[in-house]
Amino acid sequence: MIIDKLYELVAGKGHVCIGLDTFAEYLPQDFSRDFDTLDDAIFGFNKKIIDATFDIVACYKVQIAFYEARGLKGLSAYSRTLKYLKSIGAFVIADIKRGDIASTAQMYAKAHFEGDFESDMITLNPYMGMDSLTPYLPYVREKEKGVFVLVKTSNPGSRDIQLLTRDNGEDVYETVAKNVVKMGKEFHGKFGYSSIGAVVGCTHLDEAVSIRKQMENIFFLIPGYGAQGGTAADIKPLFSDQNGGVVNSSRAILLAYKNPLFAGIPFDLAARKEAMRMKGEIADHLNEPLYSEKQLIKN
């Protein structure tokens, strides 16, 4: 089960997932100048960030939209980023949030678990129902792949569908959570977590406690940290025994070189320092600090 690999990465390297949502304007100008095209520069930027952080983070999440927005050349930079991550043995989550009828879902599974856009795990949207998720399962069963299903996000719009209360008293996202738990049962790995994971945003403390209780074998991909407002305290209840989730941060890491805290430091090293700071902050909150924050800043 692929999730065992992610569990071990978290145990060994901490909870940080670096979001490579690489917007062209994030690149330092003097860096881009050395490349023939902006898409080459974007890949070059990603490569430097990866090289500077690979030993200290659990995984990378690549948001395809930022590359798709640049058309075919952007998607080539996306593909090169995924291939580079694979070549060095990094764990890659493709943030694609696909959701479609079965025959189309089969195509998306092929697109993102094989070939140019191959990744380890992908994010999926459940609005069309569980039969829009099952076409990905043969890859989970046989090809060491996994998925994270959107359950509860932390944007204000999450109230529009996810937080609607059903006639049985349950919120819609809780029903989705139950379906994910059920679907995940077949795919539990040796550490008790399923290769069918869930996207659960940084959220209110009490909600987080309830979500972890309802989804005890489910590994969480947790967005919304840092730039989107979530803190280490918010997400603490989503973990159990220091594991069971990765926390994504994108802008705060990619743009760390603009952070006064890291002034004058090259962007890749600044990214490393911010990833280390975040890793320490989360570890501190999970009660067994790996490093003190002071040591981190010095690194």
Place this chain on the structure above:
Amino acid sequence: MIIDKLYELVAGKGHVCIGLDTFAEYLPQDFSRDFDTLDDAIFGFNKKIIDATFDIVACYKVQIAFYEARGLKGLSAYSRTLKYLKSIGAFVIADIKRGDIASTAQMYAKAHFEGDFESDMITLNPYMGMDSLTPYLPYVREKEKGVFVLVKTSNPGSRDIQLLTRDNGEDVYETVAKNVVKMGKEFHGKFGYSSIGAVVGCTHLDEAVSIRKQMENIFFLIPGYGAQGGTAADIKPLFSDQNGGVVNSSRAILLAYKNPLFAGIPFDLAARKEAMRMKGEIADHLNEPLYSEKQLIKN
């Protein structure tokens, strides 16, 4: 408003939307042989289908998953298909079903309303809430673009979220429908329909009657016809005054050349005949037949 163009196309050419979900295995072998690559053949196949049907259908829906499954080269065939459709003035719906937080949605809007993957309208998934849809609106307001939001699909899985009943007695999809109607108000065109449309699958008669009543200014993209089991009778209540929707058919048209009814006819002409047959069938059911079915088969 872009929706006025689609309304006029339906009024002039009928209700058929051809789904270019072009799977490599759909291509006749003796056709593919003449191309250097399978992706070139896929674009060549699409081009022949488009040329043979452009004068008799309202629009084309291109399902990106079928191209994405073939990686970068597949997406080049997707891009060429969209560009060819644009070059001849055809109306294109990109079936991408995206749904993500605002900053990511902005990227998807750029990706599919500009550049390599530019289309007229796109499909969107509402699970993350209305704030995941609003980033597309500047294009609707200023750039003659539009969207179809997933409301009620016809796959069995639609019961898992869409058909859940709320504590106020409403089904989840009805709440989504209301939100779409509300969001659409700003974008009504001269025929009364909004450039914010909805995806509503072929469904039970009574459900269709209720959906049209709840969404009277909303233009429908209706999948599930033909190969997926929907009939002209099922969808009749989704229209009003012979307009307000397009009906997608993909496999039945792309594979018409394998239909015994069109034996021995080249694939593009067989596609035309099936599109004509379908157009006639829908028109007959909408009470004012444009053509008799007999004439259509002879065409």
